[in-house]
Amino acid sequence: MSQQVLDQIVKRFSDSVLSTHAHRGDETVVLHRNALVAVVQFLRDDPQMAFNFCVDITAVDLSAMPDYVGPRFEVVYHFHSLSHKHRIRLKVPLEEADLELDSLSHLYGGANWFEREVWDMFGVRFRNSPDHRRILLYEEFVGHPLRKDYPQRGYQPLIDMPTLPRPDEELPPLASEDL
Amino acid sequence: MTHANEPLTALDTLPKAIETDPGIPDELRNNVYTSKVAAVVNWARKNSFFQYPFVTACCGMEFMSAAASHYDIARFGAEVPRFTPRQADVLFVVGTVTHKNAPILKRVYDQMCDPKWVVAFGVCASTGGFYDNYATVPGIDHIVPVDVYIPGCPPRPEQVMDAILYLQEKVQRQAANLR
Numbered sequence: 076m077s078q079q080v081l082d083q084i085v086k087r088f089s090d091s092v093l094s095t096h097a098h099r100g101d102e103t104v105v106l107h108r109n110a111l112v113a114v115v116q117f118l119r120d121d122p123q124m125a126f127n128f129c130v131d132i133t134a135v136d137l138s139a140m141p142d143y144v145g146p147r148f149e150v151v152y153h154f155h156s157l158s159h160k161h162r163i164r165l166k167v168p169l170e171e172a173d174l175e176l177d178s179l180s181h182l183y184g185g186a187n188w189f190e191r192e193v194w195d196m197f198g199v200r201f202r203n204s205p206d207h208r209r210i211l212l213y214e215e216f217v218g219h220p221l222r223k224d225y226p227q228r229g230y231q232p233l234i235d236m237p238t239l240p241r242p243d244e245e246l247p248p249l250a251s252e253d254l
Numbered sequence: 255m256t257h258a259n260e261p262l263t264a265l266d267t268l269p270k271a272i273e274t275d276p277g278i279p280d281e282l283r284n285n286v287y288t289s290k291v292a293a294v295v296n297w298a299r300k301n302s303f304f305q306y307p308f309v310t311a312c313c314g315m316e317f318m319s320a321a322a323s324h325y326d327i328a329r330f331g332a333e334v335p336r337f338t339p340r341q342a343d344v345l346f347v348v349g350t351v352t353h354k355n356a357p358i359l360k361r362v363y364d365q366m367c368d369p370k371w372v373v374a375f376g377v378c379a380s381t382g383g384f385y386d387n388y389a390t391v392p393g394i395d396h397i398v399p400v401d402v403y404i405p406g407c408p409p410r411p412e413q414v415m416d417a418i419l420y421l422q423e424k425v426q427r428q429a430a431n432l433r
Contacts, residue, residue, distance in 0.1 A: 211354075212354065212389070213353075213354050220387075220388045220389070225388065226388070227386065227387055227388065228386070228387065228388060229388040230353060230388055230391075231353060231388070232353050232356065232391075233353060233354070233356060233357050234356055234357050234360055234397070236356070236391070236396045236397065238395075238396050239391075239392070239396050240392065
């Protein structure tokens, strides 16, 4: 559906496009992070593109993927054009040692909350963000829980809870095994 | 505790000394009851629960259904919600409690006057439910003492009424703490 969007990005930003793929109408461009703002600006302002809706910004920690070599994180952007009814996905790979990316808050006001969530859950920093606090978790929280090395039960209680199970305690067996 | 299939009525729980005591003059028989203060006070308390709904999640919908006219918990004298914990004696914790709002729950409980009781409404409030992760408190009994647990995701209204009956029995049997 948005093959021509993908073609346009490849044509105009060929130096920054690392790869592209499309699966059943989901066109994806893998971008170098330095080109992100320019590409998104083009997607928003070009009348043929007119992506006026930033649907989602999220990230992926690929470190637990079997046989994967490459940058640990990927920040994923989804855009939609309400007038042209087309969509595009951008992915920006990021190395763990340098988790920084330009903010899109000046292009899409709503991007700020998504970026705060990505910071909260994955620890990716956004340059020139107008507000870089955590959004879901509390200020006192240490770490970023959607990273694959964060323990599933890594509780960080704000009040004294002496009966709380420790994170390393064994999981109780599933009820279905008893049936 | 007897099973809820054999509920105690108010008169069952009041001592019937007057009927058997030969020292009681005939004109007082059937006109005067003697009892214990605890039995009368608890009878009044259990039939006029003032609930504080601490609603955090989807169970709230089921709570509204159970509390509204169709299922009519006014039959048990428990229909009046108070939106300040200072005027309530039953705390209904309805939904998932996260570590972020655990201090709020604790504070709400602490603001309630004695005597007070707590109902964990739904499996998330009871055990954390399927949210077995860093964010969720695995059961509100890590924060406040719980009198009745209602399982279910969400519980059916019948279970809520059953819980109110259990709580009534529990209140009837406790020592009246007249402070």
